[in-house]
Amino acid sequence: MMQIDLQKELNGANGPLQLDVKLDVQVGSFTSIYGRSGAGKTSILRMLAGLMTPDKGTIQVNNIIWFDMAQSINVSPQKRNVGFVFQDYTLFPNMDVKEQLTYALRKGDDSSVVQKLLDIMDLVKLKDAYPKTLSGGQKQRVALARALVQKPRLLLLDEPFAALDRGMRVKLQDYVLEAHVLFGLTTIMVSHDIAEIYKMSDLTIVIDDGKVTKLGKPQDIFANHEVSGKFQFTGEVVTIVEQDFLLIISILIGSDFVKVIGSRDEVGPLKIGDKVMVASKAFNPIVKIIKS
Amino acid sequence: MNKYQGAIIRVESDGALSIVHVDVKGQHFSAIIIDTPDSKPYLKERSPVNVIFKETEVVLGKEVQGHISLRNKINGKVAKLENGTLLTKVTIQSAIGDVASIITTNAVKAMSLVVGSEVQAMVKTNEVMLSPITEDKTEVAP
Numbered sequence: 001m002m003q004i005d006l007q008k009e010l011n012g013a014n015g016p017l018q019l020d021v022k023l024d025v026q027v028g029s030f031t032s033i034y035g036r037s038g039a040g041k042t043s044i045l046r047m048l049a050g051l052m053t054p055d056k057g058t059i060q061v062n063n064i065i066w067f068d069m070a071q072s073i074n075v076s077p078q079k080r081n082v083g084f085v086f087q088d089y090t091l092f093p094n095m096d097v098k099e100q101l102t103y104a105l106r107k108g109d110d111s112s113v114v115q116k117l118l119d120i121m122d123l124v125k126l127k128d129a130y131p132k133t134l135s136g137g138q139k140q141r142v143a144l145a146r147a148l149v150q151k152p153r154l155l156l157l158d159e160p161f162a163a164l165d166r167g168m169r170v171k172l173q174d175y176v177l178e179a180h181v182l183f184g185l186t187t188i189m190v191s192h193d194i195a196e197i198y199k200m201s202d203l204t205i206v207i208d209d210g211k212v213t214k215l216g217k218p219q220d221i222f223a224n225h226e227v228s229g230k231f232q233f234t235g236e237v238v239t240i241v242e243q244d245f246l247l248i249i250s251i252l253i254g255s256d257f258v259k260v261i262g263s264r265d266e267v268g269p270l271k272i273g274d275k276v277m278v279a280s281k282a283f284n285p286i287v288k289i290i291k292s
Numbered sequence: 293m294n295k296y297q298g299a300i301i302r303v304e305s306d307g308a309l310s311i312v313h314v315d316v317k318g319q320h321f322s323a324i325i326i327d328t329p330d331s332k333p334y335l336k337e338r339s340p341v342n343v344i345f346k347e348t349e350v351v352l353g354k355e356v357q358g359h360i361s362l363r364n365k366i367n368g369k370v371a372k373l374e375n376g377t378l379l380t381k382v383t384i385q386s387a388i389g390d391v392a393s394i395i396t397t398n399a400v401k402a403m404s405l406v407v408g409s410e411v412q413a414m415v416k417t418n419e420v421m422l423s424p425i426t427e428d429k430t431e432v433a434p
Contacts, residue, residue, distance in 0.1 A: 244374070245381045245394075246376075246394070261348060263381075281419055281421060283418040
């Protein structure tokens with residue numbers, strides 16, 4: 001169990017912001033933090049990594065204290081053994097992919113982990129490539145592999161896929177999930193992408209104004225309360241075709257496209273890229289076996 | 293989308309399903325949902341709810357006689373017709389407000405619907421959604 005209790009005054013966009021977050025995270029779970037910009041999400045990750053010092057509070061991981069203001073304990077970032085991946089891949093320009101990973105090894109570490117990560121992240125063919133020749137998705141895979149070299153207990157992801165296109169984002173999500181399971185990581189991710197949070201997390205925390213406003217399974221937080229197997233999804237608007245008074249709206253739900261007939265009165269100023277809820281009465285859908 | 297504020301009159305439940313009866317300005321609506329008062333505490337008498345149904349699910353009748361299985365029947369007058377090649381949007385003026393219905397243009401012709409025609413708008417019980425009206429938000433219960 002990871003017990004987090006953090007208080008810090010932050011300089012928010014609208015003046016000072018009092019961050020006050022108490023949270024228990026199961027070891028081995030995948031937790032997402034969702035909230036508006038400037039709500040304090042990244043600061044939570046930075047305090048967990050030891051890159052920012054809370055004003056008050058404690059961080060305890062499996063009964064080991066990382067931070068306790070009262071006892072003047074503040075374990076250094078290196079000793080916390082935390083992997084951190086940001087939105088903008090911070091790779092060394094003068095190192096090839098394999099060197100980026102080898103550089104992250106500590107003295108006495110088994111170097112076979114580098115090969116293993118190159119395998120998992122599909123980087124074997126790119127091991128001699130330099131960052132300037134890599135695509136955004138490839139760079140982020142390297143950053144992720146590098147964060148895992150030291151076999152961290154805790155992996156912190158700060159909107160790691162936000163700069164990538166959807167196809168690449170979906171692939172990277174799969175890599176992260178694979179690594180999360182394989183390495184038995186406890187992962188905490190800041191994300192704005194509800195579909196991504198749905199796919200990846202066990203627990204979602206909504207932060208507003210420095211406080212936890214909601215906590216629960218993603219389906220309980222983003223869908224309606226007590227959803228009981230009804231025909232309701234969240235997706236992203238891909239195309240809108242207007243025909244007379246009707247709109248034919250294509251929506252990406254997970255990796256499936258659906259088309260929905262709507263009207264302007266119904267949806268208002270809908271635009272491409274909007275996140276939407278798609279709901280139908282549970283009586284309409286048809287179920288057919290395609291494989292049994 | 294057609295949406296009207298009303299209040300629950302009665303809830304009939306069996307197993308996981310409930311038929312919820314709602315009064316909207318004297319007009320009776322019934323909705324069947326996969327919920328019960330146990331799973332959704334708002335399902336009780338006098339709870340304020342929105343009654344919601346899509347215009348594509350509204351059947352129109354003219355001089356309807358005999359028995360019909362549709363439980364939700366709203367009397368009104370055609371106030372507006374927006375003709376498309378295949379589909380027409382019919383706006384019906386009724387005691388609960390405007391009701392929109394999208395039906396085929398062929399049906400409009402066959403029924404000789406014009407502005408002023410007396411019609412009955414009908415919706416199947418399993419096409420009606422409810423959303424409880426709470427102080428700060430509404431949620432949809434499909």
